[in-house]
Amino acid sequence: MSIITKVQAMDTGSGPAETEPCEKPVSTQRDFLQRLFRQPKAIIGIVILTVFILVAIFAPLIAPIDPNAFVGKPNLHPTLVNWLGTTGQGQDVFSQLVWGTRISLFIGFTVGFLSTLLGLIMGMIAGYMPGIVDGILNMFTNVFLLIPGLPLLITLASFLPPGIMTVVMVLVFTGWSWPARVFRSQTLCLREKDFVSAAVVSGEKTGRIVFSEILPNMLSLVVSSFFGSVSYAIAADAGLAFLGFEDVNKVSWGTMLFWASNNSALLQEAWWTFLPPGLCIALVSFATTMLIYAMDEVTNPRLRSEKEITRVLRKFHIFSRRSTPVIKEPITQ
Amino acid sequence: MNQTRTNHPAILEVSRLTKYFSVGTFNRSRMVHAVEKASFSVETGQVLALVGESGCGKTTTIRLIARLIPTTDGEIFFEGIDVLKSEPQKASMEYRNKVQLIFQDPFASLNAVHTIEHHLARPLILHKKAVRRQEIHDQVCGLLESVDLNPAEEIARRYPHQISGGQRQRVAIARALAVEPRLILADEPISMLDVSIRMGVLNLIGRLKEEQGIAFVYITHDLASARYIGDQIIVMYAGHMIEGGTGDMIMERAAHPYTQLLLSAVPDPHAGLRTLKDLSVRGEVPSLIDPGPGCPFSARCPQVMTVCNQVMPMQREVETGHWVRCHLFGE
Amino acid sequence: MLEVRDLRVVYLTAHGSVKAVDGVSMTIQPGEVLGLAGESGSGKSTLAHAILRILHPPALITGGQAIFAGRDIMEMEDAELEQFRWKEISIVFQSAMNALNPVMRIRDQLYDVMLQHGLTKGEAHERAVQLFDLVGIEPRRLDSYPHQLSGGMRQRVVIAIALALNPPLLIMDEPTTALDVVVQKDILQQIASLREKLGFSILFITHDLSLLVEFSTHIAIMYAGEIVEQSQARELFNHALHPYTVGLMNSFPSIGGDRHKLTGIPGSPPDLVTPPTGCRFHPRCPNMMPICTQVTPQTNLISNEHSVACHLYSESK
Numbered sequence: 001m002s003i004i005t006k007v008q009a010m011d012t013g014s015g016p017a018e019t020e021p022c023e024k025p026v027s028t029q030r031d032f033l034q035r036l037f038r039q040p041k042a043i044i045g046i047v048i049l050t051v052f053i054l055v056a057i058f059a060p061l062i063a064p065i066d067p068n069a070f071v072g073k074p075n076l077h078p079t080l081v082n083w084l085g086t087t088g089q090g091q092d093v094f095s096q097l098v099w100g101t102r103i104s105l106f107i108g109f110t111v112g113f114l115s116t117l118l119g120l121i122m123g124m125i126a127g128y129m130p131g132i133v134d135g136i137l138n139m140f141t142n143v144f145l146l147i148p149g150l151p152l153l154i155t156l157a158s159f160l161p162p163g164i165m166t167v168v169m170v171l172v173f174t175g176w177s178w179p180a181r182v183f184r185s186q187t188l189c190l191r192e193k194d195f196v197s198a199a200v201v202s203g204e205k206t207g208r209i210v211f212s213e214i215l216p217n218m219l220s221l222v223v224s225s226f227f228g229s230v231s232y233a234i235a236a237d238a239g240l241a242f243l244g245f246e247d248v249n250k251v252s253w254g255t256m257l258f259w260a261s262n263n264s265a266l267l268q269e270a271w272w273t274f275l276p277p278g279l280c281i282a283l284v285s286f287a288t289t290m291l292i293y294a295m296d297e298v299t300n301p302r303l304r305s306e307k308e309i310t311r312v313l314r315k316f317h318i319f320s321r322r323s324t325p326v327i328k329e330p331i332t333q
Numbered sequence: 334m335n336q337t338r339t340n341h342p343a344i345l346e347v348s349r350l351t352k353y354f355s356v357g358t359f360n361r362s363r364m365v366h367a368v369e370k371a372s373f374s375v376e377t378g379q380v381l382a383l384v385g386e387s388g389c390g391k392t393t394t395i396r397l398i399a400r401l402i403p404t405t406d407g408e409i410f411f412e413g414i415d416v417l418k419s420e421p422q423k424a425s426m427e428y429r430n431k432v433q434l435i436f437q438d439p440f441a442s443l444n445a446v447h448t449i450e451h452h453l454a455r456p457l458i459l460h461k462k463a464v465r466r467q468e469i470h471d472q473v474c475g476l477l478e479s480v481d482l483n484p485a486e487e488i489a490r491r492y493p494h495q496i497s498g499g500q501r502q503r504v505a506i507a508r509a510l511a512v513e514p515r516l517i518l519a520d521e522p523i524s525m526l527d528v529s530i531r532m533g534v535l536n537l538i539g540r541l542k543e544e545q546g547i548a549f550v551y552i553t554h555d556l557a558s559a560r561y562i563g564d565q566i567i568v569m570y571a572g573h574m575i576e577g578g579t580g581d582m583i584m585e586r587a588a589h590p591y592t593q594l595l596l597s598a599v600p601d602p603h604a605g606l607r608t609l610k611d612l613s614v615r616g617e618v619p620s621l622i623d624p625g626p627g628c629p630f631s632a633r634c635p636q637v638m639t640v641c642n643q644v645m646p647m648q649r650e651v652e653t654g655h656w657v658r659c660h661l662f663g664e
Numbered sequence: 665m666l667e668v669r670d671l672r673v674v675y676l677t678a679h680g681s682v683k684a685v686d687g688v689s690m691t692i693q694p695g696e697v698l699g700l701a702g703e704s705g706s707g708k709s710t711l712a713h714a715i716l717r718i719l720h721p722p723a724l725i726t727g728g729q730a731i732f733a734g735r736d737i738m739e740m741e742d743a744e745l746e747q748f749r750w751k752e753i754s755i756v757f758q759s760a761m762n763a764l765n766p767v768m769r770i771r772d773q774l775y776d777v778m779l780q781h782g783l784t785k786g787e788a789h790e791r792a793v794q795l796f797d798l799v800g801i802e803p804r805r806l807d808s809y810p811h812q813l814s815g816g817m818r819q820r821v822v823i824a825i826a827l828a829l830n831p832p833l834l835i836m837d838e839p840t841t842a843l844d845v846v847v848q849k850d851i852l853q854q855i856a857s858l859r860e861k862l863g864f865s866i867l868f869i870t871h872d873l874s875l876l877v878e879f880s881t882h883i884a885i886m887y888a889g890e891i892v893e894q895s896q897a898r899e900l901f902n903h904a905l906h907p908y909t910v911g912l913m914n915s916f917p918s919i920g921g922d923r924h925k926l927t928g929i930p931g932s933p934p935d936l937v938t939p940p941t942g943c944r945f946h947p948r949c950p951n952m953m954p955i956c957t958q959v960t961p962q963t964n965l966i967s968n969e970h971s972v973a974c975h976l977y978s979e980s981k
Contacts, residue, residue: 193441194436194437194438194441194442195441195442195443195444197401197434197436197442198434198436198442198443198505198508199444199455200401201399201401201429201433201434202429202433202455202456202459202508202512203426203429203430203456203459203460203512204455204459213444216444216446216447217444217445217446219446306721306722308676308677308678308722309676309721309722309724310721312676312724313721320742321721322742322745322746323717323718323740323742323745324713324714324717324718324719324720324723324724324725325724325725326717326724326725326726326738326739327724327725327726328726328727386844386845386846387844497932497933498704498932499932500932527703527704527871527932527933528703528871528872528873528912528915528916528928529703529911529912529915529928529929530928530929530932531915531928532914532915532917532926532927532928533927533928533930536925536926536927536928554844554845555845556845556919557916557917557918557919558917560917560919560923561917561923561926580923584919584920585920594846595845595846596919597849598845598846598848598849599845599919600849600872600874600875600877600878600879601874601878601918601919601920617814617816617847
């Protein structure tokens with residue numbers, strides 16, 4: 001909005017009108033969570049993630065076989081002893097899958113948490129502080145956004161010592177700028193709201209305004225961003241491992257894929273060595289995406305009422321949306 | 334350095350207050366003259382109504398006094414002290430204690446994620462009006478009752494979207510009252526409320542003025558409500574203050590041609606649809622960017638003279654307590 | 665010309681179905697200006713949009729008829745409606761910036777309506793120039809984008825679009841609410857003179873009652889989805905009957921006359937999912953009687969064209 005329209009807009013008096021929301025308001029935290037957990041998409045997402053987390057925690061109970069041990073002949077079909085067969089080197093695939101969950105999920109959630117945190121700090125400070133501070137931080141963020149992700153990942157991973165913390169650092173390094181940009185936009189938008197000005201006039205300090213007034217209004221965005229980063233991290237980690245840039249002696253889904261490729265699994269037709277880890281990566285991505293969709297639906301009331309009206313219209317065989325439908329029979333909701 | 338004025342009945346005195354905004358992305362030298370040398374004073378326990386259409390600068394003036402935006406020039410004397418000199422960087426807690434602001438949009442001025450109690454508790458805590466939880470809670474309920482929001486306990490627990498527009502605006506007023514201010518700046522507090530609710534809120538403001546002696550600067554585009562509640566009215570046009578006086582003076586003996594135009598445009602059910610043929614209504618408010626030296630209304634004024642385009646008229650008294658800036662009343 | 669009988673509209677929301685318009689009946693004769701007054705939640709906008717069937721989901725029309733020149737709008741199919749709109753009844757929306765597409769030139773938006781109804785491009789251009797002349801905008805503005813025009817000019821463009829096909833009925837939904845009072849006066853004068861010239865009827869919707877008394881021939885007052893009082897404009901102003909109407913009148917300060925205290929109406933508009941039993945206004949009514957909480961009042965014709973739905977004036981008193 002140009003300054004003139006902004007100045008004029010401040011002076012306009014009109015009847016009861018709606019202000020533009022930056023993000024659809026979430027009524028209360030409890031209400032939000034209640035509605036969220038009723039969405040089928042959210043339930044699917046949460047169930048899947050919970051299963052994986054439990055598998056990671058209870059790995060020693062579920063898969064007592066040492067994933068690194070050589071337990072049988074290479075590339076054995078799934079049997080009752082080795083539920084998912086053996087790898088190209090004779091290790092138990094099922095065991096590797098279960099134990100690999102630990103590393104993969106750890107990397108995923110840690111990177112998710114750290115990227116979101118760093119993105120929040122950079123984004124909110126840039127969004128709230130006008131002028132030079134915003135200018136510098138924003139430029140910094142943009143530089144990181146512009147650098148191609150995969151080449152940067154590979155470059156960093158190749159000269160740093162291999163290890164989990166390296167992977168985490170590298171992924172956070174390449175992944176924080178996108179959330180930062182999103183949070184900055186949102187903060188910029190919320191900063192202009194009257195309730196922020198009201199807080200200033202009440203005498204609130206800047207820090208308190210940012211964390212107590214602005215941040216709670218961004219929560220659904222922060223959570224979505226977190227899960228998005230988790231998804232990104234798990235996939236990127238798998239990619240790095242597959243390309244051999246990680247410690248290939250540690251067992252994770254990515255390294256399983258590396259070894260499968262190394263041992264020509266496709267040629268050997270040993271689908272059990274690469275399909276399970278690939279499926280797990282895809283499932284976690286799917287679960288996080290479902291959660292993000294579910295949150296969208298809860299925070300955007302229009303999406304919810306859309307479903308309701310579509311159901312009713314379908315029941316009465318009305319498919320055209322060009323005019324307001326007329327239904328004179330009683331409707332049950 | 335003399336930063337104080339001798340004893341004054343005026344709680345707020347504004348002198349030559351000016352605000353320019355720069356426009357343009359590359360060439361930042363062009364300026365929007367949002368407020369131009371505004372000067373006025375508000376007596377303790379009185380309501381000053383600032384009337385004008387969109388873009389006239391009334392909201393900007395309020396934001397300058399509330400110290401939400403920095404001034405370009407001019408002085409603000411609060412309780413006799415030049416605040417821009419004594420606290421140049423940002424307003425002190427003491428200033429924030431004494432000067433409060435109510436916004437136009439009752440929903441936007443409340444934070445959707447916090448309860449009503451939280452909104453009222455924060456100013457109490459910040460200005461140390463209460464410390465222990467029970468004390469704070471009691472004061473919150475007391476504030477809600479003082480703005481006729483009952484049952485106070487119930488409302489305190491709710492969130493902004495769970496109460497009506499009129500109730501939200503009362504909460505905003507309660508929040509302003511929490512710090513026990515001496516001056517409340519009200520930016521079109523009723524224009525976004527339902528018609529039947531407006532008078533209730535306006536009467537509340539009147540009551541607060543009478544009972545607690547709080548001064549108000551009330552901004553509106555509606556002359557009728559300005560007359561209803563204002564002890565003094567000032568009319569603004571394109572960033573300038575062009576006429577001032579009591580309600581009766583302005584309504585019955587409006588001096589400035591713009592004020593006369595405004596008055597004739599207000600719907601009056603007692604007359605039919607009066608025409609504005611003799612006043613050139615087709616003109617629009619002029620651009621505020623780098624305006625010329627003369628009177629901003631000269632382009633639309635039916636009684637324009639040569640001097641009007643050249644020089645901004647000085648303030649002249651029409652009768653005691655009634656002043657105007659118009660060359661028709663020059664020497 | 666337009667007769668609305670017992671129209672009902674609901675919104676299906678997650679909280680339940682909101683009865684936005686609950687049994688509204690009214691007529692507009694040729695040459696009349698019917699002012700529809702009400703506050704937020706009264707259903708006035710919903711009613712106007714329902715007549716043209718342009719409400720968006722989750723809105724649903726659940727009963728009633730709207731008869732225009734012998735045809736019931738509620739029975740029409742999409743194709744018939746698309747020809748019907750703009751040609752028989754057209755609409756001017758509240759905010760011109762909502763009604764105009766910011767990335768299209770004015771010219772194209774004006775042509776859009778006309779081309780849709782079978783005019784050729786040449787005819788459309790001629791008509792566009794004519795219309796701009798009618799509403800008082802220079803024809804060169806046809807090439808502008810909406811943001812290049814001032815608020816008043818934009819609203820005139822929207823009026824020009826509404827008049828493009830010379831419809832006999834114009835619905836105006838708070839056309840001047842977002843404008844300054846001087847521009848508002850100007851636009852209203854313009855509309856009044858156009859009406860004299862072209863002879864269309866108007867359904868004028870607003871929350872500003874004082875405006876309506878100046879501008880309309882008849883007024884209907886809506887509250888919580890129902891019409892509570894209807895009459896000729898002057899008559900309503902002089903002899904308002906329904907306590908809500910009286911309360912509304914008592915909510916407008918004036919610029920002349922003596923300054924007595926105004927009270928407005930206590931309370932807030934009701935919840936339309938579960939409206940109050942009986943008369944919907946009873947929780948806020950100073951004249952409430954026991955019957956008001958139990959029985960919905962019928963609309964009674966009191967005198968010439970003046971009807972009111974209130975137990976104070978019903979035969980069963």
